[in-house]
Amino acid sequence: MGTDRPIVVAGAGAIGCFVGGMLAAADRRVALLVRPRVKTEIERFGLRLTDFDGAETKLGAGRVALSEDPAIFHSAGIVLVTVKSADTADVADQIAQHAPQDAVIVSLQNGVGNVAILNERLGGRRVLAGMVPFNVVAMGEGRFHRSTSGDIIVGEDVENTAAALSVSGLTMRGSRDITGVQWGKLIINLNNALSALSDMPLAAQLASRDWRRLFADQMAEGLAVLKAAGITPASATPIPPNWMPTLLRLPDMVFNAILGRTMKIDPQARSSMWQDLKQGRKTEIDYLQGAVIALAEQNNVNVPLMRRIVALIKEVETSGKGPPRLSPQQIRGVA
Numbered sequence: 001m002g003t004d005r006p007i008v009v010a011g012a013g014a015i016g017c018f019v020g021g022m023l024a025a026a027d028r029r030v031a032l033l034v035r036p037r038v039k040t041e042i043e044r045f046g047l048r049l050t051d052f053d054g055a056e057t058k059l060g061a062g063r064v065a066l067s068e069d070p071a072i073f074h075s076a077g078i079v080l081v082t083v084k085s086a087d088t089a090d091v092a093d094q095i096a097q098h099a100p101q102d103a104v105i106v107s108l109q110n111g112v113g114n115v116a117i118l119n120e121r122l123g124g125r126r127v128l129a130g131m132v133p134f135n136v137v138a139m140g141e142g143r144f145h146r147s148t149s150g151d152i153i154v155g156e157d158v159e160n161t162a163a164a165l166s167v168s169g170l171t172m173r174g175s176r177d178i179t180g181v182q183w184g185k186l187i188i189n190l191n192n193a194l195s196a197l198s199d200m201p202l203a204a205q206l207a208s209r210d211w212r213r214l215f216a217d218q219m220a221e222g223l224a225v226l227k228a229a230g231i232t233p234a235s236a237t238p239i240p241p242n243w244m245p246t247l248l249r250l251p252d253m254v255f256n257a258i259l260g261r262t263m264k265i266d267p268q269a270r271s272s273m274w275q276d277l278k279q280g281r282k283t284e285i286d287y288l289q290g291a292v293i294a295l296a297e298q299n300n301v302n303v304p305l306m307r308r309i310v311a312l313i314k315e316v317e318t319s320g321k322g323p324p325r326l327s328p329q330q331i332r333g334v335a
């Protein structure tokens, strides 16, 4: 695979620009497959990567290659897939057409279905699942802000791709149970919709016990589905996924003490689904709640809260009016 060949980022948005930018800042050769809007933004402002701990990395536009043309994959050693799940099939076809056969493809996407789509379309190339635990918000003018802590987890492989991609300020670790890690992340991602419907920063939401109880109730539905389906979710933090509903329901003081010890989260954090609604884009709800609901149906488990949340998100997607600022009671349908 060789890290002397470029790392090509397939889809330069919040995650793609942050991860690609951190790799470029560590002198890796990085190329971004970009949309025209993002290309213009980076050409004008360069990249400014800021962090929850106050770290800041600036890169001039020339530090990363930018192209709208998928021919940019032609000499890739590693391709990082960072498009939203609905775009995976299209970008996979572009990679299949242009990337070398020995390029390693790493999905840094949420959800549990992207790797299967990539494998199906990439004609025998090596595809690894990855999990990004932290939140990145596109702030405009070339700034991408990482607002929560955590290391990226990548499926373990003999070539140790995770280590090859680890640089100062951005650690990637290998895991033998990447499928469990992805399911564990999906349970956390069920909250993306609640963040989007509330229009609140994640830290403010987590500070409210009413919101935490709602998070917990939806997660409990999700965990019951995984249990019925025989799936064991794994955690990237010291807190096992199955404990999360109980922890979230704890009184503020106890909850804050535990959260403070396990992760950092700053006031800017907003879920990727909030960013989608804010920009009038379709969300990944079908790939997050949708994947759990499909399993619930196969295993005869009721998930009424999750179904209501999906319906609310779809309403907002259709209206195009952006995050609707609903309260926990409105989301539960009791207000």
Ligand SMILES: NC(=O)C1=CN([C@@H]2O[C@H](COP(=O)(O)OP(=O)(O)OC[C@H]3O[C@@H](n4cnc5c(N)ncnc54)[C@H](OP(=O)(O)O)[C@@H]3O)[C@@H](O)[C@H]2O)C=CC1
Residues within 6 Å of the ligand: 010, 011, 012, 013, 014, 015, 016, 033, 034, 035, 038, 082, 083, 084, 085, 087, 090, 091, 094, 108, 109, 110, 111, 132, 133, 134, 135, 136, 137, 138, 271, 272, 284
């Ligand atoms: N943001 C976050 O904090 C986190 C996100 N994730 C996951 O990471 C993945 C990426 O999310 P995020 O970075 O937020 O998404 P973004 O929407 O910010 O970025 C994706 C980018 O890819 C572009 N794109 C899509 N298809 C193509 C294509 N064929 N060619 C070129 N560009 C393309 C999109 O353009 P356009 O919009 O014009 O289609 C967009 O600019 C998702 O699965 C998300 O769930 C995981 C952890 C945290």
Ligand SMILES: CC(C)(CO)C(=O)C(=O)O
Residues within 6 Å of the ligand: 110, 132, 133, 134, 135, 136, 148, 188, 189, 191, 192, 270, 271, 272, 273
């Ligand atoms: C916020 C975070 C990190 C966890 O839900 C995320 O995965 C997202 O925004 O999509």
